[in-house]
Structures are given as C-alpha cells and as structure tokens.
Amino acid sequence: MPKKPTPATKPVPTPAAAEAVTVKSAAATKSDMQGKHVFLVDGSSYIFRAYHALPPLNRKSDGLQVNAVLGFCNMLWKLLRDMPKDDKPTHLAIIFDKSEVTFRNKLYPAYKAHRPPAPDDLIPQFALIREAVKAFDLPCIEQGGFEADDLIATYVRQACERGATATIVSSDKDLMQLVTDCVTMFDTMKDRRLGIAEVIEKFGVPPEKVVEVQALAGDSVDNVPGVPGIGVKTAAQLITEYGDLETLLAQASEIKQPKRREALIENAEKARISRQLVLLDDHVALDVPLDDLAVQEPDARKLIAFLKAMEFTTLTKRVADYSEVNAAEIEPDRKNASGASSTAAKASAEAVTSDLFGSDGVAKATSAGRTRATSDTAIKTPQALAAARLEAVRKLPVDRTQYETIRTLDRLQHWIARIANHGSFVVEALAPTIDPMQAELSGIALALAPNAACYVPLNHKQAGDSAGLFAAGLAPDQIAIRDALDLLKPLLESGGHLKVGFNVKFTAVLLAQHGIVMQNNDDVELISYALDAGRGAHDLEALAQRWLDHTALNYGELIGSGRNKLAFDQVTIDRATTYAAEYAALTLRLWQVLKPRLVAERMNSVYETLERPMIATLARMERRGITIDRQVLSRLSGEFAQTAARLEAEIQKLAGEPINVGSPKQIGEIMFGKMGLPGGSKTKTGAWSTSAQILDDLAEQGHDFPRKILDWRQVSKLKSTYTDALPEYVNPQTSRVHTTYALAATTTGRLSSNEPNLQNIPVRNEEGRKIRRAFIATPGHKLVSADYSQIELRLLAEIADIPVLKQAFRDGLDIHAMTASEMFGVPVTGMPGEIRRRAKAINFGIIYGISAFGLANQLGIPREEAGTYIKKYFERFPGIRAYMDATRDFCREHGYVETLFGRKCHYPDIKSPNPSHRAFNERAAINARLQGTAADIIRRAMVRMDDALAAKKLSARMLLQVHDELIFEVPDDEVAATLPVVQHVMQDAPFPAMLLSVPLQVDARAADNWDEAH
Incomplete structure (x- = not known):
C-alpha cells in the first residue's frame, strides 16, 4: 500500500469558495450570537419525506389529501414547543427550493433531469x-438561482462565525x-441527531471529505454522473488513501x-463536474438576513384558523x-378551507399537467418542469388536477411509430438505465395462455411515457415449412429469457420504483x-374498479375507449379465430x-388519468387498503394451490350421472313427451306453451326465456317442472364443472x-375465482359438501377452515342500528332463536326446531330481499302466511325497514351505496323505467352495503394474515378464500397454535379503521378435508 501522497494540486474552488479562502467577513470576528441556536428546516426534502412516511389522510369535507401538510405542521410544533428547553431554536426558518433553474443546471444540463414529477396527490x-x-x-x-441546500449552507456558516450553534x-x-x-443534523421523523460520527x-x-466521495460515487437520484463502477465504499477507500x-x-x-484505473482516467472530467454539482455554495448573497430568523410567538388565533381549515382536530x-x-x-x-379555489389555481393545474409531456409524448422531468408544481399557485383542488390531467392526456396523439x-x-x-432514473414505469408480461402458473413467458412490454414504449420478445416461435407450422423453433434475434430477467430483476424487485400494470x-x-x-x-x-365498480367494464379496451377516446388494438383480431x-407466441x-x-x-x-381521481373522489384509502395490497396476497395464494383426491371425484362423477339420469326421466314424465332436457327452446315451449305457466317472456330470437331467475320464480310459486329442471341443471353443472373437470386442472x-x-x-x-371456479361449490346441499371432501390436506398437515359466523346479520345490526339485535350478538345468544322469540312470543328455552328454522329463513331472507313467494316456497307454507x-x-324490528328505505333512497339520489370502509358500489340502473330491472x-x-x-x-x-402467522413463527399457508371463509394448510403439530392467530386476525380485521359495536365471531376447525373442516 503506497504512502498517502502529498497533493500535487489543490482543488479548483468555485468563486464563492475562493472568497471564503481569501476574505474574512466582518461577521467572522463577531460573537454577538453566542448562546443562540439556529434551526434551518430543509422544507423541500421534508415535504416528500412526510408524504411518503405518513399514510393517506384525506380532509373529510372535500377529500383533499393532506398527509404531508399534517406531517409538516406536527414537525413545526415539535420544534417550537416540544424540544427540550436547552435545545429550543432561537432562530428558525423553512427553506424551500425556488422553481427556477439553478447554476448547476447551467453547468450540467442533465442535473436532476430524470426526477419524476411529484405525485398527483402531493401537488395540491x-x-x-x-x-x-x-x-x-x-x-x-426561497431564492432564485440557488437550491435550498445552498441557502442552508450560507446560514449555518454565518451562524457559526457569529458564535451560534x-x-x-x-x-x-x-x-x-x-x-x-x-x-x-436532526431527523425529526426518527428523533435522531446526526453528528460527525454518524456522517463517518x-x-x-469525515464531513469535510463527503464532497470528494460524492464526486466519485455520483448520485442516480440527482443524475450526478460520478465515475461508473465506483460506489460509496470504494470512493471512501480511495479518498482516505x-x-x-x-x-x-x-x-x-x-x-x-485495471478497471478502476481506466474508469478514473476516462471519467476524470465527469468526476470534477460532479464535485462542483455536489459542493454547496455557502456564500449566497441572502435576501433575508440571519437576524430576521429570530423566533417570535405565533398568532394563536391565526394558527388555529389555519389548522381548523385543514381539519387537524388533534x-x-x-x-x-x-x-x-x-x-x-x-x-x-376561508382562504384554505374546503371549497376554496381560484381561476389561477385551475390554470396552474392545466399548466402543470401539460408540462408533464413533451411534443413527442415523453414525460418531462426537468428541474423547471418538476418544480413548477411547487409554486404558490399550485393546484388547490384534486378535482382540478384530475380534470386537467384527463384533458392533457386525451389531447396527446397515440404514435405507434415510436414503439421499439x-x-x-x-x-x-x-432502457433499464432510463427506467432506473425514473420514479415509475409500466411492465406487462405477455404469455400465450391465461394460466400464469403454467404459461410460458412470451415477452415483456415496458413503457416510460404515453408514447415511449417497447416490447422485449423472448420466446416467439418461427413459422416453419411444409413439415408443419412453427416447426422451425424460436424466431431469430430474441434475448434469452434468463438473460433478460437477470437484467430486469433488480428493477422489478426494487421498492424504490413503482411498477404500473394492468x-x-x-x-x-x-x-x-x-x-x-x-x-x-x-x-x-384496480384503480378503475375502486372508482367505478358497477359503472362499466374495467378491461383495457373499454377503459381506453371511455377515457382516452382511443380504440385499442383488439387481441382477438391479433391472434385470429x-x-x-x-x-400469442406465434404472432410475428x-x-x-x-x-x-x-x-x-x-x-x-x-394510470395518469385515473390515479388523480382517487384523491379527487376520496377513494384513495379504498384503493390503498383494500385493493392494492391484495395483489401480493392473492399472488401467493394462487401459487400455493390445493391438493385434490381424484378417486373421490371419480366416484362422485358416477353418482351425479345417475342422479341426472333419474331427474331426466322425471322431467320427461312431467312433460308428457320425449324432450331434450338441455334444450332451452324445448323447455320453454313445454312450460309456457303446453303447460301455460305464468310469467313467460320471449328473447330477441322469439324463443321463450328459461333463465335461472324465471325458473326460480316459478319454482317459488310451487311448480314442480321448473324445480326439476333447476335440480337437473345443478347436478349436471356440478358434474361437468367440478367432478369431471377438476382433475384436468392439476398442475x-x-x-x-x-x-x-x-x-x-x-x-x-x-x-371471484376461475379456472377452476371454487366460489360456486354449493355448501348448503349434500352434493356440494361431497365435492368439498375431495379437497384434502397433504400428509402431515390439516386443512383449517376459518369462517365468519353470520357476518352479514351482524353488520345489519350494526349498520341499521338495531339495539335488540346488537345486544343479542354481544351476549352471544342464538340469534335465530332470539328472533323467533321476539316475533312469535316463544321462549328461547325449549323452542321447537321448526320455529327457529322459520326465523333463520327470515333473518337471511331479509338481507337478500326475499319475497313472500320465496319465503313460502322455502318454508313450505302458504304465501299469505309468509307475507x-x-x-x-x-x-318488530322497524330499524331494518328504515335502513332499507334509507339505503334505497340514497342510491336513487347518488347512484351508489357505500360500505363502512368507503367502497362505492354503483347501481346506475336503480332508476330504470323497467320495473324488473x-x-x-x-x-x-340494499344488500351491497352488507355484502360489500x-x-x-x-x-x-x-392482507394481514401472512405477516401475523410469520410473526408467531407458524408455517400455516393461506390457500383459498370463498366468500366469508378462509382455508389454510397447517402442519399437524401447529394446528393448536394457528387457530387462535387466524381467529384473532379475522375478528380484529376492521380495526383501527372501524370500531364495531357488534363483535365478529370466527369459527375455525381443522380436519383432513375441506368438508369436515367447515
């Protein structure tokens, strides 16, 4: 190791630094601020830290997101009031970056050029x-031509020269x-002081050498080039030496x-420029003197007026x-309260949005374009931002010639280098089949901006000759899948880059x-779904037409028919x-159009807590899968075939003639033509409609023929959809x-689930329970079923505020027996089973809007009695009727109902002129508020389950979700420890967002198969 050399030349100082070396200001000899403590807040940096550190917080009156504002206010209060007496500021200022190009951009135009625009819900x-x-x-x-850091550097130099800390x-x-x-330095979020030791x-x-290290290592965030291949650790070693x-x-x-030597020689000028970029100018001619930063008592009434406008109650x-x-x-x-806006603010929204894109449609991220959003005329309302963004994106033409x-x-x-310096990008995996567990990866699509997109083909086939189509193997000039994924992996797994997709x-x-x-x-x-569930399709083609007025390329036309x-991998x-x-x-x-609407329409919390986290949760569940017993399914297929044959014979007998039971046309002619059953309607083709709803209505009225058709359809569907098909789905x-x-x-x-659909296996009939017996645990494990007990009835008691029902649930009473007692005056003790069964049918039927016809058919009683x-x-429970009426009236007025957690379920056809619709x-x-x-x-x-199990060091794996039930696979020796964890997570799921007055109950059992565990 060579001895530390004597520097051959000294670094070339900036003019300001040279002044510091040769001139001592008068202030340097003063000690007039002895004992004073100057606090300088890096405002621009703190805004982003507060925004990312705090969860979304929306002002209740208008949905404006204010989490960064709250974090900032709490920080200021802490500095002024909560600091120890010997550490309070005597002087305090908040320093911001001004929205202009600084001297660094003139020195190096690419400086900070790749920073993305501020998040939409932060801009206001x-x-x-x-x-x-x-x-x-x-x-x-803030001061034109300089960054906040330069102003801070100048203030701290002056403070120290004058005897202050x-x-x-x-x-x-x-x-x-x-x-x-x-x-x-003081990190208020972590309540941590940073001194010389922490810098080292x-x-x-030490701090005085930090600039030298940064000049070598560069900074990808600020686009400071540095020397390629040299990181902070290597740079520190070189500077120390x-x-x-x-x-x-x-x-x-x-x-x-060799590599290090060549990199330093080839990039020496980059390193020198990098040093100038990171070296702070501590001799700025300040517009506001240090003495003017003296802390004064704020006007409490003015401060409270602002905090009340923000709705910061605490x-x-x-x-x-x-x-x-x-x-x-x-x-x-009033200036900052809900609803305050101005023409200037709206104009600013349009300016900020239009500044996001250049003439070629590539997103701008220049310093000027980025800081424009931080000016005092920044957008005041999320609604203005959403409207302006929609207009800007719709006006930008689609240019397919730019795709690569x-x-x-x-x-x-x-492309990876471009993406690395960008805050967000789109990634889409393309495959020839819809099952991601077995699909081959055809390619990867990436996009950085509305017209800056590319496709990386990885596994496309080449058309063959007469020996057979696509017999010639892979098409030429494709990257190997493993090589491409090795390059992309760090970016895709990075928590610092937002991956957008569909x-x-x-x-x-x-x-x-x-x-x-x-x-x-x-x-x-999912953003579209959180905003518009019930208002239309959420596929990309439909959304592109609706929001962009653009007809997307049709997949069906691409692959033919x-x-x-x-x-897809056979397409050129x-x-x-x-x-x-x-x-x-x-x-x-x-994404650019819909994301701002989340804040503007107060749906950000729904998306961030109920939709977005489910992506990773369900992805893990889908990959885990579940084991089935093929022999059980084979036996059931034979049983169902016999049942279907028996029902066919009974249907033929009722029809009085040979018919094809699977023919809706023949069934319709028998029911409405020959038998003359009521309620018949014809389709556009002129045939009688035999939908499940029509058959249900007729069956409820006591007609045997449609009931037999429904039974035949069900057993046939169970056979074709489950017992015959499930073995084909085994990976x-x-x-x-x-x-x-x-x-x-x-x-x-x-x-909902598909391929296969496990949500529709009936649970209340014997056939459905038999199918569940085919879902089994692997050896050494048990299946655990954890099911919310009567959750929708409990929520009915909660939302409709029915005191007697709420108390019954709190007391752990048999809710159906209690209902029967309330309705029929029968004591709970010794209550006949038939009376309880009737109350149970009513309790559940009311939730789903059951009719007198339906209840009569279910209980086998006359319609008048059911009514x-x-x-x-x-x-007996007038609050339930009031709830139903209020919910219906609200939906008629607004077009949607809302769950307790803010999800909007839209029903635009509630005003349909068609009485049936x-x-x-x-x-x-009415049901959506409860079910939702x-x-x-x-x-x-x-979303919480996997972490809760891991925290207890349990190996249980969540496999399936079926409505109100979760199914787990648990090692035999961990069942006893797992059950209470699962129950606790499920019962406490509403907290802290919602504190229910009605307790939730979760029944959890373990067994060798799903049916026995349920």
Missing part, C-alpha cells in the same frame, strides 16, 4: 404547506458535508486495478390548550415462476410489438390445483 399540498409556515409566523425562504432539520445526505462541531458511519470519511479528488485523479495511472386542540384560546370561537381560515422492439441486451440495458397479479405470478418477486405495484384495473387462430414479432407496446403505453395513459409440476382470483369482477368487492311473517318482522337494483343496493362491508373486512384480514 405544496401551496398549503407554505400557508402553514405563514400560519406559524415563520420565515418561508446550528441545527439542520433534515436527513438528506447532501447536507452532511456541512456537519461540524458547530453544526448537527454513512460515508466512511489519496486525500482528495484532484490528488487521486493526478495519480490515477498508478492504481493497480393539533388544533393542542395549540388551543397551550395558548389558552377557545378554538370553538375561531372560524376556519428490443432484440439485444445492450438495448435492454439502455391486472398486475398475472404478471406477478408469472414472474414469480421465474424467481422474481415484484415489489411496489400499482394496478390500473377458427382454424387460423394463433397463440413486429405485430406483437405493436400490440404489447401499445398495451403498456395505454396502461400508462390510463403437473406441483400436483395441486391453482385457481385464479379476480379482484375486479363484482360490484360489491367480493372476489304475514315478513310484515311482522319489520314491525329497477327492483333488482334496489334489492342489490363483509368483503372489505375479509380483505383486510387476508
């Missing part, structure tokens, strides 16, 4: 934070070069490591209590099969690129069945 908070600073009567400082409120590494015996721990060098950057560069040719009370002011007497500040096919690793690395779960499961666990995802389909139909790469790249590009456009690699869950398929938030029961029920929507809306809230609760439980 910038101006409010400045208003908060003013409400605290604190200086709000200084604290920089920030954890930004760029400010660590300022730490001395006189200057410390982070950089490996050579003393400073110029000495190192002067002697770079002596370095033994902080308002703290300020009022401290100041001994009656907050109730103070009106909220990536055929080499060099071009893929180029049906992200498919991509997540498919990539997980290749060893990649995607982190930090946003799903456009009939004998000429191709799999050029055509595949156009489709896949556009799919990714449209996904990005839709040859895992020997398990893997269902696929759909998150955006129902109006209420309930999940009397329903009437008596509402008389209108009645159906009314019943659905139950769906939200089990989603909350599922």
Whole structure:
C-alpha cells in the first residue's frame, strides 16, 4: 500500500469558495450570537419525506389529501414547543427550493433531469404547506438561482462565525458535508441527531471529505454522473488513501486495478463536474438576513384558523390548550378551507399537467418542469388536477411509430438505465395462455411515457415449412429469457420504483415462476374498479375507449379465430410489438388519468387498503394451490350421472313427451306453451326465456317442472364443472390445483375465482359438501377452515342500528332463536326446531330481499302466511325497514351505496323505467352495503394474515378464500397454535379503521378435508 501522497494540486474552488479562502467577513470576528441556536428546516426534502412516511389522510369535507401538510405542521410544533428547553431554536426558518433553474443546471444540463414529477396527490399540498409556515409566523425562504441546500449552507456558516450553534432539520445526505462541531443534523421523523460520527458511519470519511466521495460515487437520484463502477465504499477507500479528488485523479495511472484505473482516467472530467454539482455554495448573497430568523410567538388565533381549515382536530386542540384560546370561537381560515379555489389555481393545474409531456409524448422531468408544481399557485383542488390531467392526456396523439422492439441486451440495458432514473414505469408480461402458473413467458412490454414504449420478445416461435407450422423453433434475434430477467430483476424487485400494470397479479405470478418477486405495484384495473365498480367494464379496451377516446388494438383480431387462430407466441414479432407496446403505453395513459381521481373522489384509502395490497396476497395464494383426491371425484362423477339420469326421466314424465332436457327452446315451449305457466317472456330470437331467475320464480310459486329442471341443471353443472373437470386442472409440476382470483369482477368487492371456479361449490346441499371432501390436506398437515359466523346479520345490526339485535350478538345468544322469540312470543328455552328454522329463513331472507313467494316456497307454507311473517318482522324490528328505505333512497339520489370502509358500489340502473330491472337494483343496493362491508373486512384480514402467522413463527399457508371463509394448510403439530392467530386476525380485521359495536365471531376447525373442516 503506497504512502498517502502529498497533493500535487489543490482543488479548483468555485468563486464563492475562493472568497471564503481569501476574505474574512466582518461577521467572522463577531460573537454577538453566542448562546443562540439556529434551526434551518430543509422544507423541500421534508415535504416528500412526510408524504411518503405518513399514510393517506384525506380532509373529510372535500377529500383533499393532506398527509404531508399534517406531517409538516406536527414537525413545526415539535420544534417550537416540544424540544427540550436547552435545545429550543432561537432562530428558525423553512427553506424551500425556488422553481427556477439553478447554476448547476447551467453547468450540467442533465442535473436532476430524470426526477419524476411529484405525485398527483402531493401537488395540491405544496401551496398549503407554505400557508402553514405563514400560519406559524415563520420565515418561508426561497431564492432564485440557488437550491435550498445552498441557502442552508450560507446560514449555518454565518451562524457559526457569529458564535451560534446550528441545527439542520433534515436527513438528506447532501447536507452532511456541512456537519461540524458547530453544526448537527436532526431527523425529526426518527428523533435522531446526526453528528460527525454518524456522517463517518454513512460515508466512511469525515464531513469535510463527503464532497470528494460524492464526486466519485455520483448520485442516480440527482443524475450526478460520478465515475461508473465506483460506489460509496470504494470512493471512501480511495479518498482516505489519496486525500482528495484532484490528488487521486493526478495519480490515477498508478492504481493497480485495471478497471478502476481506466474508469478514473476516462471519467476524470465527469468526476470534477460532479464535485462542483455536489459542493454547496455557502456564500449566497441572502435576501433575508440571519437576524430576521429570530423566533417570535405565533398568532394563536391565526394558527388555529389555519389548522381548523385543514381539519387537524388533534393539533388544533393542542395549540388551543397551550395558548389558552377557545378554538370553538375561531372560524376556519376561508382562504384554505374546503371549497376554496381560484381561476389561477385551475390554470396552474392545466399548466402543470401539460408540462408533464413533451411534443413527442415523453414525460418531462426537468428541474423547471418538476418544480413548477411547487409554486404558490399550485393546484388547490384534486378535482382540478384530475380534470386537467384527463384533458392533457386525451389531447396527446397515440404514435405507434415510436414503439421499439428490443432484440439485444445492450438495448435492454439502455432502457433499464432510463427506467432506473425514473420514479415509475409500466411492465406487462405477455404469455400465450391465461394460466400464469403454467404459461410460458412470451415477452415483456415496458413503457416510460404515453408514447415511449417497447416490447422485449423472448420466446416467439418461427413459422416453419411444409413439415408443419412453427416447426422451425424460436424466431431469430430474441434475448434469452434468463438473460433478460437477470437484467430486469433488480428493477422489478426494487421498492424504490413503482411498477404500473394492468391486472398486475398475472404478471406477478408469472414472474414469480421465474424467481422474481415484484415489489411496489400499482394496478390500473384496480384503480378503475375502486372508482367505478358497477359503472362499466374495467378491461383495457373499454377503459381506453371511455377515457382516452382511443380504440385499442383488439387481441382477438391479433391472434385470429377458427382454424387460423394463433397463440400469442406465434404472432410475428413486429405485430406483437405493436400490440404489447401499445398495451403498456395505454396502461400508462390510463394510470395518469385515473390515479388523480382517487384523491379527487376520496377513494384513495379504498384503493390503498383494500385493493392494492391484495395483489401480493392473492399472488401467493394462487401459487400455493390445493391438493385434490381424484378417486373421490371419480366416484362422485358416477353418482351425479345417475342422479341426472333419474331427474331426466322425471322431467320427461312431467312433460308428457320425449324432450331434450338441455334444450332451452324445448323447455320453454313445454312450460309456457303446453303447460301455460305464468310469467313467460320471449328473447330477441322469439324463443321463450328459461333463465335461472324465471325458473326460480316459478319454482317459488310451487311448480314442480321448473324445480326439476333447476335440480337437473345443478347436478349436471356440478358434474361437468367440478367432478369431471377438476382433475384436468392439476398442475403437473406441483400436483395441486391453482385457481385464479379476480379482484375486479363484482360490484360489491367480493372476489371471484376461475379456472377452476371454487366460489360456486354449493355448501348448503349434500352434493356440494361431497365435492368439498375431495379437497384434502397433504400428509402431515390439516386443512383449517376459518369462517365468519353470520357476518352479514351482524353488520345489519350494526349498520341499521338495531339495539335488540346488537345486544343479542354481544351476549352471544342464538340469534335465530332470539328472533323467533321476539316475533312469535316463544321462549328461547325449549323452542321447537321448526320455529327457529322459520326465523333463520327470515333473518337471511331479509338481507337478500326475499319475497313472500320465496319465503313460502322455502318454508313450505302458504304465501299469505309468509307475507304475514315478513310484515311482522319489520314491525318488530322497524330499524331494518328504515335502513332499507334509507339505503334505497340514497342510491336513487347518488347512484351508489357505500360500505363502512368507503367502497362505492354503483347501481346506475336503480332508476330504470323497467320495473324488473329497477327492483333488482334496489334489492342489490340494499344488500351491497352488507355484502360489500363483509368483503372489505375479509380483505383486510387476508392482507394481514401472512405477516401475523410469520410473526408467531407458524408455517400455516393461506390457500383459498370463498366468500366469508378462509382455508389454510397447517402442519399437524401447529394446528393448536394457528387457530387462535387466524381467529384473532379475522375478528380484529376492521380495526383501527372501524370500531364495531357488534363483535365478529370466527369459527375455525381443522380436519383432513375441506368438508369436515367447515
């Protein structure tokens, strides 16, 4: 190891630094601030930290997100009131970046050029934070041509020269070069002081050498180039050995490591430029003198007025209590209260949005474009931002000529480098089949901006000759799958980059099969679902037409049909690129349009807590799968075939002639033509309708023929859908069945499953229970079924506020026996089973809007008697009728109902002129508040479950979700420990968002198969 050399040359100082070396200001000789403590808050940095650290918080009155504003206000209060007496600020200022290009951009135009725009729901908070600073009567400082860090550097230099101590409120590494015996940093979020020792721990060098290390290591966030291949650790070693950057560069040719030597020689100028970029200017001619930063007591009434406008109840009370002011007497500040807006604010929204895109449709991320959103005229309302973004994106033409096919690793690395310096990007995995557990990866589509998209073909087939189509193997000029994924893996697994997609779960499961666990995802389909469940389709083609007025390329047309139909990996790469790249590009456009609506329409919490976390949860469940017993299914197929044959014979006998039971046309002619049953209606083709609803209605009226048809259809469906088909779904690699869950398929938030559908196996009849016996635990394990008991009845008691029902649930009473006792005056003790059964049918029937016909058919009693029961029920529990009427009226007025957790279930046809459609929507809306809230609760439980089990070091794995039930596979010796954990998570799922007055009950049992566990 060579001895530390004497520097051959000294670093070239900036003009400001040169002044510091040669000139001592008059202030340097003063000690007039002895004992003073100057606090300088890095405002721009703190805004983003508060935004990302705090959960979404929306102002109740208008849905404006204010989490960063609250974090900022709490920080200011802490500094002014909660700091120890010997550590309180005597001088305090909040320093912001001004929205102009600084001297660094002139030195290096690419400086900070790749930073993404601020998040949509943060933009409206910038101006409010400045208003908060003013409400605290604190200086709000920004200065053209300089960054906040330069102003902070100048203030701390002056403070120390005048005998004061200084604290920089920030954890930004760029400010660590300022730490001395006189200057410390304070991270308020972690309540941690950063001094010389902490800087050395982070950089490996003392503060005065931090600039040298940063010049070598560079900074991808700020686009400081540095020297490629040299990180912080290596840079620290070099600076420790050579003393400073110029000495190192002067002697770079002596370095033994070839790659390091060549990198330093080739990039010496980059390193020098990087040093100038990271070196802070501590001799700025300040517009606001240090003495003007002296802390003064804020006007309590003005501060409270601002806090009330923000609806910060807790902080308002703290300020009022401290100041001994009656907050109730103070009106909220009108300027910043809900509904406050201006023409200038709206114009700013349009300006910010249009500035996001260049003429070619590529997102801008220049310093000027980025900081524009932080000006005092920034958008005041989320609604304005959403409207402006929609208009801007719709106006931007789709340019397919800009899509690129990536055929080499060099071009893929180029795209990865672009993405690495960007905060978000779209990624889509393309495959020839819809089962991600068995699909081969055809390619990857990426998008950075509305027209900046590419496709990476990985496994496309080449058309063959007469020996057979696609017999010639892979098409040429494709990257090997493993090579491409190895390059993409760090980016896809990075928590620092937001991956946007459409049906992200498919991509997540498919990539997980290749060893990649995607982190930090946003799903456009789920954003649309959170906003518009019930108002239309959520597929990409429908959304592109609805929001972008663009007709997307049709997948069916791409692959063809009939004998000429191709799999996606058989489509030519050029055509595949156009489709896949556009799919990714449209996904990005839709994300830019729909994401702001979450805040504007107060649906951000629904998306962030009920939709987005489910992607990873369900992806894990789908990959786990469940074991089935093929022999059980084989025996059941034979039984069901015999049952279907018996029902066919009975149907033929009732019809009085030979018929094809599977022919809706013949069934309709028998029922409405020959038998003359009531309620017949014809389809557009002129045939009688024999839908399940019509058959149900007729069966409820006591007609045997439609009942037999329903029974035949059910057993035939169970045979074809489950006992015959389930063995075909066994994955040859895992020997398990893997269902696929759909998150955006129902109006209420309930999940659905397909390929195979495990949600529709009947649980209340013997045939369905037999099928469940075929779902088994692997040897050494048990299946655990955990089921919410009567959750919708409990929620009815909660939402409708029925005191007698709520008390019954709190007391753990038999709710059906209690209902029977209330209705029929029969004591609970010794109650006949028939009476309880009738009360149970009414309890559950009321939730689903059962008719007198339906109840009569279910209980086998006259319709008039059933109608009397329903009437008596509402008389005994009038709150239920009031709830149903209020819910129906609300939905008619607003077009939706809302769950306890804020999910909106839309029923636009509730005003339909068609009485049948209108009645159906009314019943659905009434039930949706209950079913939707139950769906939200089990989603909350599922999201927390894996972490809760891991925290207890349990090996249980959540496999399936079926409505109100979760199914787990648990090692035999962990069953006893697992059951209470599962029950606790499920019962406490509503907390802390909601504190229910009615307790939730979860029944959990373990057995060898699903039926026995249920």
